[in-house]
């Protein structure tokens with residue numbers, strides 16, 4: 001019959017363990033109690049309480065037996081109690097260690113079930129990135145013009161009115177400023193210089209001519225900003241490529257030949273170009289460049305408004321007044337400049353009807369242009 005554990009708090013005299021047989025019976029009962037208790041341990045917390053109850057240094061059963069049974073035992077019983085206690089201690093420690101391993105293993109198994117990963121399930125496919133259509137179009141422009149001996153220049157998107165307007169022959173009162181609704185930056189207190197977001201890439205022309213003696217042949221790809229409401233053909237931020245060639249012997253023929261070559265390289269050999277007189281403050285004469293409609297081959301369709309031609313971009317021979325701002329000798333030099341909308345070229349080439357698609361970064365749209 002199991003004995004209540006509080007027996008171990010009493011001395012052997014109190015429980016009248018008068019004979020070695022009685023002592024061995026007490027230990028056998030204790031061991032049965034211990035075995036019964038050990039079978040109920042089913043978690044790490046239960047195991048800790050169980051361990052402390054039996055082999056805890058201060059209040060454990062084995063300590064109590066040592067203090068209350070072994071130490072005060074009469075000499076004739078000491079060996080019997082000592083041997084029985086040692087046997088019990090060895091058994092208790094072995095079982096507690098075994099139970100620890102079992103509890104840990106079952107905790108691991110529970111965690112394994114909880115965190116089970118099925119390696120045979122198919123993975124989540126990640127979309128592979130592609131070059132954005134704008135980037136592809138700009139790369140096309142760069143490829144074509146680099147093959148003609150041009151280099152690529154870049155400049156700041158935050159500009160002063162001087163570089164964005166004045167040095168391009170657009171004085172403060174010029175009506176052309178109205179057509180480029182400009183974002184001005186807030187002037188910090190005490191600041192003397194007004195800043196704005198460039199409305200075209202043309203300021204880089206001025207920077208380039210200021211820092212490089214002629215001859216100059218550059219294209220300038222970049223972002224420009226205007227206060228336009230976003231719709232299918234407008235955006236407050238869009239992309240331009242500016243071109244500038246200045247040398248001592250540049251003629252209108254070279255200008256025309258360069259543009260024709262570029263349009264054919266970009267849209268295909270069948271596309272024809274034409275020049276219409278136009279006006280820009282920084283070119284004289286100025287020309288609007290049209291290309292034969294790439295959708296109907298010039299026969300006339302809805303997109304070209306049945307004219308057979310599509311307006312492409314503005315250009316012209318550099319106005320000599322511009323050379324005056326950068327200390328170029330207007331008597332010896334001549335050149336041409338053009339500025340075209342990258343987004344518009346991409347839309348025409350790839351048949352995109354809404355400009356906003358280029359800025360929404362919807363992968364379903366972008367992955368169509370690998």
Ligand SMILES: [Zn+2]
Nearest residue numbers: 293296301304
């Ligand atoms: Zn057409």
